[in-house]
Amino acid sequence: HPPFDVSLVRKDFPILSELVNGRPLIWLDNAATTQKPQAVIDRLSYFYQHENSNIHRAAHELAARATDAYEGARETVRRFINAPAVENIVFVRGTTEAINLVAKTWGRKHLGEGDEVVVTHLEHHANIVPWQQLCQETGAKLKVVPVDDTGQVLLDEYQKLLTSRTKLVSFTQVSNALGTVTPAREMIAMAHAVGAKVLLDGAQSVSHMRTDVQSLDCDFLVFSGHKIFGPTGIGALYGKAEVLDDMPAWQGGGNMIQDVTFEKTVYHGAPAKFEAGTGNIADAVGMGAALEYVERLGIENIARYEHELLVYATAALNKVPGLRLIGTAQHKASVLSFNLQGYKSEEVGAALNQEGIAVRSGHHCAQPILRRFGVEATVRPSLAFYNTYAEVDVLQGVLSKLASAKR
Ligand code: PMP
Numbered sequence: 001h002p003p004f005d006v007s008l009v010r011k012d013f014p015i016l017s018e019l020v021n022g023r024p025l026i027w028l029d030n031a032a033t034t035q036k037p038q039a040v041i042d043r044l045s046y047f048y049q050h051e052n053s054n055i056h057r058a059a060h061e062l063a064a065r066a067t068d069a070y071e072g073a074r075e076t077v078r079r080f081i082n083a084p085a086v087e088n089i090v091f092v093r094g095t096t097e098a099i100n101l102v103a104k105t106w107g108r109k110h111l112g113e114g115d116e117v118v119v120t121h122l123e124h125h126a127n128i129v130p131w132q133q134l135c136q137e138t139g140a141k142l143k144v145v146p147v148d149d150t151g152q153v154l155l156d157e158y159q160k161l162l163t164s165r166t167k168l169v170s171f172t173q174v175s176n177a178l179g180t181v182t183p184a185r186e187m188i189a190m191a192h193a194v195g196a197k198v199l200l201d202g203a204q205s206v207s208h209m210r211t212d213v214q215s216l217d218c219d220f221l222v223f224s225g226h227k228i229f230g231p232t233g234i235g236a237l238y239g240k241a242e243v244l245d246d247m248p249a250w251q252g253g254g255n256m257i258q259d260v261t262f263e264k265t266v267y268h269g270a271p272a273k274f275e276a277g278t279g280n281i282a283d284a285v286g287m288g289a290a291l292e293y294v295e296r297l298g299i300e301n302i303a304r305y306e307h308e309l310l311v312y313a314t315a316a317l318n319k320v321p322g323l324r325l326i327g328t329a330q331h332k333a334s335v336l337s338f339n340l341q342g343y344k345s346e347e348v349g350a351a352l353n354q355e356g357i358a359v360r361s362g363h364h365c366a367q368p369i370l371r372r373f374g375v376e377a378t379v380r381p382s383l384a385f386y387n388t389y390a391e392v393d394v395l396q397g398v399l400s401k402l403a404s405a406k407r
Helices: 006-010 038-051 061-081 095-110 129-138 155-161 184-193 241-245 281-297 299-318 345-354 367-372 389-405
Strands: 089-092 116-120 141-145 166-172 197-201 220-224 235-239 257-260 265-267 323-326 337-340 360-362 378-380
Touching: 038 061, 038 281, 061 089, 061 235, 061 281, 089 095, 095 129, 095 166, 095 197, 095 220, 095 235, 116 129, 116 155, 129 141, 141 155, 155 184, 166 184, 184 197, 235 241, 281 299, 299 323, 299 389, 337 389, 345 360, 345 378, 345 389
Parallel strands: 116 141, 116 166, 166 197, 197 220
Antiparallel strands: 089 235, 220 235, 257 265, 323 337, 337 378, 360 378
């Protein structure tokens, strides 16, 4: 592997040269969304300049170019997560839409009175609300795996929740609120042992670690393009072939049909069956370019650099008097979540913004896990591979100043 050179990598991201409040931007809101490399910006622009057309239907040159670009992006997603075939990859609007799609199709078909869906206490609202809605509709029950005081899933408790009634386990590979990396492979095997299917929420993981769907053996993997250096409004749903085949269509319309009469419609197979209407063609192509960019850097290089940076940042924040880090699991990625004594989290966010530092403050669409730790909100810096040790030092400096103002 070539050594990871963060100063070179940063040059690929034009927005990292922005000034905010007269200071160089320090983008530490990567768990909310990531910045885009020039390669992605250029790819989108190239599409609209040279390839733009609707796909599949027309017999002209640009339709062929657009179709090739779109299907090429599907192949890139396949390769990135090591799916067996492009038919396993459905383009969706993002993680939220992917989970809703599975709940509304697979879920409605397979869940009934007395069945159970298992999630963890760590989940984002996007991986809670669709299952709650499904349970209300079907009479199934939602069960929640508790976490320990570090924010890690309690595997013994998880084991106790798994029964022959468990039809689906849906959980995140990395917590967006705490950064916990869950033991996904083990949890998936445990679910399969009772005959349950597994949906893995990869929104916060695919940009930080190798995610191989065949080695994990998940039935579904979902993620969002915008959290992996690609555009908003596009994401991917991976499903095992037999699982996708067993799912009814969701939205009806053009593209997803083989034949329509007023009496009856014959659908295409996956993935077309789940892609009704004109999709987000350009952004799918842009997401493909983002994944190729990550492949060029090397996900292992990224993971190694980010791990060291997270260890450094954790130690730096622990030096700030009155700062309480929430989520101290041994296996973590990217996220630091904390409160600072004497300040509301939005006050800390505003003070950091004054210095050009972008963090999220609030409940991070994960209220249950914050309440598990007795708080309604935290300040959440989240790292990506383009962040630097020097940026962490600036963050620590501003926080230390805030802390001493209250002492
Ligand atoms: N799951 C997790 C773990 C997330 O972090 C997010 C985004 N914060 C989502 C789901 C929802 O993703 P999106 O808003 O892109 O649909």
